Amino acid sequence: MKVINELRGLPVDEYFVSGHTACSGCGPAIAMRLLTKAAGKNSIIVCATGCMEVASSKYPTTSWRTPWVHAAFQNTAAVASGIHAALKAKGSRNKVNLVVISGDGSVDIGLAAISGALERGDKFTYICYDNEQYANTGMQRSGLTPLHAWTTTTPIGKVIKGNQRTKKPIDDIIAAHKIPYIATATIGFPNDLFNKIKKSFTFNGPSFIHVLTPCILGWKYETDPSITIKISKLAVETGVWLLYEIENGKFNLNVKPVMKPVDEYFKLQGRFKHLSKKEIEDIQDKVKTSYDNLIKLTSESK
Amino acid sequence: MNKEFNRIAEASAAVAEAVKLVSPKVISIYPITPQTHIVEKLAGLVNNGELKAEVILAESEHSMVSALIGASLAGVRCFSSTASQGLAYANEVLHLISGMRLPCVMAIGTRALSAPINIWGDHSDVMNSRDTSWIQLHCRNVQSAFDTIIQAYKIAEKVSLPVMVILDGFTLTHTFEPIKLLTKSQVKGFLGKFKPKHNLNVNKPMTFGPVAFPEDFMEIKHQQAKLMDKASYVIKDVNNAFKNKFNRRYGNGLIEVFNPDYNKVIIASGTTAETARNLKCTVIHLRSFRPFPFKELKQVCEGREVVVIDRSYSYGSGGPMALEVRNVIPEARSAIMGLGGRDVSLSDLEKVINSNKKDMWVDNL
Numbered sequence A: 001m002k003v004i005n006e007l008r009g010l011p012v013d014e015y016f017v018s019g020h021t022a023c024s025g026c027g028p029a030i031a032m033r034l035l036t037k038a039a040g041k042n043s044i045i046v047c048a049t050g051c052m053e054v055a056s057s058k059y060p061t062t063s064w065r066t067p068w069v070h071a072a073f074q075n076t077a078a079v080a081s082g083i084h085a086a087l088k089a090k091g092s093r094n095k096v097n098l099v100v101i102s103g104d105g106s107v108d109i110g111l112a113a114i115s116g117a118l119e120r121g122d123k124f125t126y127i128c129y130d131n132e133q134y135a136n137t138g139m140q141r142s143g144l145t146p147l148h149a150w151t152t153t154t155p156i157g158k159v160i161k162g163n164q165r166t167k168k169p170i171d172d173i174i175a176a177h178k179i180p181y182i183a184t185a186t187i188g189f190p191n192d193l194f195n196k197i198k199k200s201f202t203f204n205g206p207s208f209i210h211v212l213t214p215c216i217l218g219w220k221y222e223t224d225p226s227i228t229i230k231i232s233k234l235a236v237e238t239g240v241w242l243l244y245e246i247e248n249g250k251f252n253l254n255v256k257p258v259m260k261p262v263d264e265y266f267k268l269q270g271r272f273k274h275l276s277k278k279e280i281e282d283i284q285d286k287v288k289t290s291y292d293n294l295i296k297l298t299s300e301s302k
Numbered sequence B: 001m002n003k004e005f006n007r008i009a010e011a012s013a014a015v016a017e018a019v020k021l022v023s024p025k026v027i028s029i030y031p032i033t034p035q036t037h038i039v040e041k042l043a044g045l046v047n048n049g050e051l052k053a054e055v056i057l058a059e060s061e062h063s064m065v066s067a068l069i070g071a072s073l074a075g076v077r078c079f080s081s082t083a084s085q086g087l088a089y090a091n092e093v094l095h096l097i098s099g100m101r102l103p104c105v106m107a108i109g110t111r112a113l114s115a116p117i118n119i120w121g122d123h124s125d126v127m128n129s130r131d132t133s134w135i136q137l138h139c140r141n142v143q144s145a146f147d148t149i150i151q152a153y154k155i156a157e158k159v160s161l162p163v164m165v166i167l168d169g170f171t172l173t174h175t176f177e178p179i180k181l182l183t184k185s186q187v188k189g190f191l192g193k194f195k196p197k198h199n200l201n202v203n204k205p206m207t208f209g210p211v212a213f214p215e216d217f218m219e220i221k222h223q224q225a226k227l228m229d230k231a232s233y234v235i236k237d238v239n240n241a242f243k244n245k246f247n248r249r250y251g252n253g254l255i256e257v258f259n260p261d262y263n264k265v266i267i268a269s270g271t272t273a274e275t276a277r278n279l280k281c282t283v284i285h286l287r288s289f290r291p292f293p294f295k296e297l298k299q300v301c302e303g304r305e306v307v308v309i310d311r312s313y314s315y316g317s318g319g320p321m322a323l324e325v326r327n328v329i330p331e332a333r334s335a336i337m338g339l340g341g342r343d344v345s346l347s348d349l350e351k352v353i354n355s356n357k358k359d360m361w362v363d364n365l
Helices: A027-039 A051-056 A076-090 A104-109 A111-120 A170-175 A190-200 A225-237 A262-266 A277-300 B011-022 B036-047 B061-073 B084-089 B091-099 B124-128 B142-159 B184-191 B214-246 B271-276 B294-301 B320-325 B346-354
Strands: A043-047 A068-070 A097-103 A125-130 A181-186 A207-212 A244-247 A250-253 B007-010 B026-029 B054-057 B078-082 B105-109 B135-138 B163-167 B176-179 B255-258 B264-268 B282-286 B288-290 B305-310 B333-336 B359-361
Touching: A027 A043, A027 A051, A027 A097, A027 A125, A027 A190, A027 A207, A027 A225, A043 A051, A043 A076, A051 A097, A068 B061, A076 A097, A076 A111, A076 A125, A076 B026, A076 B054, A076 B061, A097 A104, A104 A111, A104 A125, A111 A170, A111 B061, A125 A190, A170 A181, A170 A207, A181 A190, A181 A225, A190 A207, A225 A262, A250 A277, A262 A277, B007 B011, B007 B142, B011 B036, B011 B078, B011 B142, B011 B163, B011 B184, B026 B036, B026 B061, B036 B054, B036 B078, B054 B061, B061 B078, B061 B084, B061 B091, B078 B084, B084 B091, B084 B124, B105 B142, B135 B142, B135 B214, B142 B163, B142 B176, B142 B184, B142 B214, B184 B214, B214 B288, B255 B294, B264 B271, B264 B294, B264 B320, B264 B346, B271 B282, B271 B346, B282 B294, B294 B320, B305 B320, B305 B346, B320 B333
Parallel strands: A043 A068, A043 A097, A097 A125, A125 A207, A181 A207, B026 B054, B026 B078, B078 B105, B105 B163, B135 B163, B264 B282, B264 B305, B305 B333, B333 B359
Antiparallel strands: A181 A244, A244 A250, B007 B176, B135 B288, B255 B282
């Protein structure tokens, strides 16, 4: 597989095209453009119900230039299993990149379906674009909403302020299935994202790629939608979002975070503006711990 | 054994045998009583090399039927089977399959719905899915189960709607009878090659399952309603074609009329109709519940004394089949029988025919 390290090296071909109704500055839409470039012409996409489905497929229009199917919210992995089985039966499985696209919501409601497909060993790339809330229904909390974040179902009340739970460790849950390839990515590092998706197609089994995608409305920076990429980069630079891979059980850190203070990431987002100094310090400690833990896993698996 | 029969088979095995002859490329399975024998037989056929198919061992019925969407859109024939809670759990996906016009076929071994939990047969599960826009065909004996599976693929592919082939849990799924089989080449000749109308093709990319706003949604659903109307004719045609090829048919495809000369008429689906044939009355086997054969029932029943046997109940309303029949025979009487596997005996059926009550439950005659 050829690794592409420059933005200008990415293919010029577009398979997710303009005309969709995503917000200007939408993080997930950028992810769609990049991931379809990586998957290329010979790909079949299964898309879960959510922002990227609603914004891209208003009958009779479509933004998709590859075969694309949306069925429901929680069953994308199972639909992919059906496609995988049919292509295998027809003898054409290896001619096609099979991609599932879902938001973090589908990782909640569809966890059993994902687990089933991973355990069956079906060959497909599951891409979870994580905007850390149920954005399509209006910014409600999901299992992947981070600690303290405002959402419309975890409002900043007089007694309870924001989300009381930490983000579900979905990558650990997926990793427990011992699938060939797991990676995290984010749109601020487009080449890293592109290369990881390309790489996922080389494995003869399921892959899972978890992509952090800032959401201008849910993360409350709608006054300046131009900072989507900046926020994505800051997530990595602060160590809040670690870019790593688990390839056949081996951990690999892809981008070493410079460990900017987490507040630099938080202060751009209205969803965190209520955080106390103490809460920010606690999160700073948690970020350090999870980074140390990843370094440990990386050296242990070498 | 009479030489015109060539095997004694359990209905579940007959379904598996029919599926083997159809030879779908993908079989998606998840077990639930009383459907288990069907999927176990199929797994055995595949593992013994008698049936070349990819088996998806799903983790739930929801995923099991979701996989049918993928397989069907990828351009192959597929098969699945479930019952009861499994059918209810899969319910939302049933709407997707019909809405996307996918010609999937599924066998249902009917069973009561919880609570209280009960593993035995009645029609609560299939009635609960009557508005999913799946064609629903009932079988009354082992031969009809075998034949209906084969007809179902032809019907589904001609109409572009999915078909449920319905077997009464235990009273049919676990019953052995002598049957006449067909050969693989006979079935192949009858069905022809599967030619999907549209599929997931990288050389001709299409978008499936888009969002339809209010300005389009109704037109799309209206087309779907017309397809179900068309299904009435297709079921009849396929039944006739089957008769011409194999010399077996099921009435006109929608209903079967037995002992036609009596004034008293029992209308029932599945094994209840088969049992009722032993009584001194006319019996109509309501083979097709969806589409519902209003015109045909009216023709046969007008001016006669009709009682409809339902094996399920619409709470706060009545027996679902009786309610539909009353559209054309308003004076039709209704009897609720055989819930949760309660035996539908000849003596109870006799009591029902001779009763003068308009609405009755067999536990309370």
